[in-house]
Amino acid sequence: MNLRTLLANLGPGPIIAAAFIGPGTVTVCTLAGVDFGFSLLWALGLSIISTIILQEISGRIGLVTGKDLSQLLRSQQGHPVFRYFSMILVLTAIGLGNAAYESGNITGSNLGLQVFWEAPRLVFSGFEVYSGTLFLGALAFTLLLLGNYKRLERVLVALVIFMSIAFISTAILTHPDWNKILEGFIPEWNDGNLSTLVALIGTTVVPYNLFLYASLAKKRWSGSTEIHWMRRDIVISIVLGGLVSMAIVVVGATNSGIEINNALDVSKGLEGTFGRFAKYLMGLGLIAAGLTSSITAPLAAGLVICGIMGWNQDIRSPSMRVCMGGIVSLGLLFASLGIKPVQLITLAQLANGFLLPLVSGWIIWVAGQRSLMGVFKNSTAYSILAVAIWLVTFFLGLKSIMAVLKIGI
DSSP: OOHHHHHHTOOSHHHHHHHHSSHHHHHHHHHHHHHHTTTTHHHHHHHHHHHHHHHHHHHHHHHHHSSOHHHHHHHOOSOHHHHHHHHHHHHHHHHHHHHHHHHHHHHHHHHHHHHHOOOOEEEETTEEEEHHHHHHHHHHHHHHHHOOHHHHHHHHHHHHHHHHHHHHHHHHHTOOOHHHHHHTTSOOOOTTTHHHHHHHHHTTSOHHHHHHHHHHHHHHSOSGGGHHHHHHHHHHHHHHHHHHHHHHHHHHHTTTTSOOSSGGGGGGGGHHHHTTHHHHHHHHHHHHHHHHHHHHHHHHHHHHHHHHHTOOOOTTSHHHHHHHHHHHHHHHHHHHTTOOOHHHHHHHHHHHHHHHHHHHHHHHHHHTOHHHHGGGSOOHHHHHHHHHHHHHHHHHHHHHHHHHTTOOO
16 A cells, blocks of 8 residues: 555544644643653653544444434433433533633634734724634634535645644754653653643543544545544544644753743743744644634534534535534634633533543443444453543543532542
8 A cells, every 4th residue: 555545545534633732732732841841741642542542433433333423322222311411411511612612722823823913903892802813713614614524624634734844843853852752651640740641631532523533434434344444544643643742742841941821932942943933933833723623623513513403414504504603603702802711611621521431431332332333343352442541531531520620639
């Protein structure tokens, strides 16, 4: 198999990589490097393995059953109270969470844009509106309105490749100590770095990406005969995304001792290597990270909402456009008006804290059912590995809930 054949058969994996590498991930990885050096690289390695396993399961379910996770949830058998509770929980977590994080995606992308262009602030009836966020939000929504899934894949692949080059080349050119980097893959944790460790894994293992990949995979490939392409697609994409996250940690580690208020501040510590070009490199990386996530968050929310409600999931359908437009509009409202949706994000974290272990546990159960998956069900060894991953997601969810409720664990 040559490279051209491989590239021709890659699917929506880069969209998943684009989804979890947003401004929030850039900030978390930067602070992890600044505060703890290379010592938490092992956590990113664990998150890459966990994400590959869970995303492979969700993609396999989509190809074998011909349904995405939201459609399966809607059609599942059992007590109707449990089914409706599950549907409401998913709708709340995905809708609320993606609207909140869309605000952060647009704001983070605008932070990178400000390096090149200080967009004017517009005043309406005493409210200051950030025109840069309006522009970026409109750009993201326009790409969603005008593109189809294949075109979106191409746009996001280009942005992910560009973002990868920006961050990985930055990490290499800082001339890190490679021996210390290797030592960072030896697991260690304590009370001081536990919250950062959880945040690193949590920014990679994302609940809505499980729904997103199952939906896009069944649109990209014709069925179970192409599972091998799906597996290659997700492994390549997640590993590349993980390398970008690790590169950001490495860059952050070279800035220890510098006060970091946001991801762009890290460029100050790179001026010795890149000179004035440092801030432009970070600015480009932030624009790409923010824009990719600004596209994938409403896309995922639209697919989930339409799937659960039984509406048309075609990206050009009125139902999808209304759902995607609603998520972008809410995110744009908070970002453009300078409102920090702390309470909304807190509720989203609480909902996702419940959602991550429930969804991951549910898809592991579904993938183990011969009645649904046939010969493509999980093997015993794979199920054991998946359950071990579920324990990680359970801890992450519990930690998120306790953090919101201000309870230590």
